[in-house]
Amino acid sequence: MKPKIETISAHTKKVEFKNEPVALPIYQTSTFRYQSVEDLEKYLEGDETQYQYTRYENPTLRAVQEKIAELEKGDRCYVFSSGMAAITSSILAFLQQGDELLASNSLYGRTQLFIENWLPRFGVKTRQIPVAEFPNVDRYFTPKTKILYIESPTNPTCQIIDIQGAAECAHRHNALLLIDNTFASPVNQNPIELGADVVLHSLTKYIGGHTDLIAGASIFAERNETPMREAIRTFGGTLDPLAAFLIERGIKTLPIRVHRQNSTAQWLAQRCSEHPKIKRVNYPGLANHPQHSIAARQMRGFGGMFSFDLADYDQAR
Numbered sequence: 595m596k597p598k599i600e601t602i603s604a605h606t607k608k609v610e611f612k613n614e615p616v617a618l619p620i621y622q623t624s625t626f627r628y629q630s631v632e633d634l635e636k637y638l639e640g641d642e643t644q645y646q647y648t649r650y651e652n653p654t655l656r657a658v659q660e661k662i663a664e665l666e667k668g669d670r671c672y673v674f675s676s677g678m679a680a681i682t683s684s685i686l687a688f689l690q691q692g693d694e695l696l697a698s699n700s701l702y703g704r705t706q707l708f709i710e711n712w713l714p715r716f717g718v719k720t721r722q723i724p725v726a727e728f729p730n731v732d733r734y735f736t737p738k739t740k741i742l743y744i745e746s747p748t749n750p751t752c753q754i755i756d757i758q759g760a761a762e763c764a765h766r767h768n769a770l771l772l773i774d775n776t777f778a779s780p781v782n783q784n785p786i787e788l789g790a791d792v793v794l795h796s797l798t799k800y801i802g803g804h805t806d807l808i809a810g811a812s813i814f815a816e817r818n819e820t821p822m823r824e825a826i827r828t829f830g831g832t833l834d835p836l837a838a839f840l841i842e843r844g845i846k847t848l849p850i851r852v853h854r855q856n857s858t859a860q861w862l863a864q865r866c867s868e869h870p871k872i873k874r875v876n877y878p879g880l881a882n883h884p885q886h887s888i889a890a891r892q893m894r895g896f897g898g899m900f901s902f903d904l905a906d907y908d909q910a911r
C-alpha cells in the first residue's frame with residue numbers, strides 16, 4: 595500500500611551515505627528512533643553509539659564536548675545552555691545539605707549571587723575569602739568543606755590565584771577544586787594540568803568567539819562522570835544542537851584569536867599604565883601586577899581582558 599500524503603509529510607527520510615562530511619552535521623532532533631528492541635537494550639546497557647533524547651545525548655553535542663574536553667586536557671565535558679547553567683549544575687552536582695563551600699570573594703556577578711543567596715537556602719554553608727588571603731586558604735577548610743570555588747583571572751579585576759596551590763589544599767581536605775577558566779581560555783591556561791577537578795567556561799566569550807550565542811561547558815575527570823551526568827540530565831540545562839554547531843565552528847579560530855587578543859591587550863594595558871589620568875591598570879601581564887609571577891608560572895598568555903581605575907567617579911562618567 596502506498597503511504598498517504600499525511601504519512602509522507604510526517605516522516606523524515608533517512609539518507610545513507612558512505613563518505614564523511616568535513617564539517618560537523620547538526621542533528622537538530624529531540625528524539626532518536628531505535629531500529630530494534632535490541633538496540634534499545636544496548637542503549638540501556640550503556641552502548642554509546644545508541645542515542646535516545648537530546649537532553650541526554652546528541653551526536654552534535656558529543657562532538658563539541660569531546661573537542662572541548664581535549665582542549666582543556668580533561669576526560670569528559672558537558673555543554674550547557676549558558677555559562678551559568680554549567681556553573682550552577684556543576685556546583686549542585688557535588689553538594690548536599692550540611693556541606694560547606696569555600697570560595698574567593700572575587701567572582702562573576704551571578705556566580706556570586708548563587709553562592710551568597712541560593713546555596714544557603716538549601717542548607718549549604720558558604721564562606722568567601724579575599725584573593726590576597728589565598729596563600730592561607732588552608733585554615734578556612736572544615737571537615738564539611740566539599741568544594742573550593744575560584745576564578746583566575748577574575749572577572750573583571752583580573753586577580754590571580756595559584757591554581758596548583760589551591761588544588762593541593764582542596765585535596766588535602768578531601769574537597770574538589772572548581773575553577774571558572776572563562777577569562778583565560780584553554781589557549782592560555784589548563785587548570786586540570788594544575789590539579790583542578792572541574793573546569794567551567796562561559797562559551798559565550800572566547801570559545802564561541804562571535805557574540806552570536808549563549809553557552810557554557812563543564813570539563814572534568816572520568817571519576818566525576820556520574821554526578822555530572824545526573825546533574826545535566828535532571829536540571830536540564832542542555833545546549834541546542836544548532837548553537838553547538840556554531841561553537842564548534844568558532845573553535846576553529848580560537849588559538850588565532852586568543853594569541854592576537856593577548857598581544858593587543860598587553861600593548862593596550864602597557865599604554866594605559868603610562869597614561870596620566872589612569873591610576874592603576876589591572877592586567878596580569880604587567881610586571882607590577884600583584885600576582886604577576888604566579889600568572890607567569892601558570893599561564894601561557896595573559897588574556898585579552900584588563901580593567902583600570904580612574905581618580906574618581908566623575909572622571910569615569
Ligand SMILES: *Cc1c(COP(=O)(O)O)cnc(C)c1O
Pocket residue numbers: 676677678679702745749774776777795796797798799808809810
Ligand atoms: C560571562 C561569564 C559567566 C556567565 O556565562 P553566561 O554564558 O553569560 O551564562 C561566568 N563566568 C565568567 C567569568 C563570565 O565572564
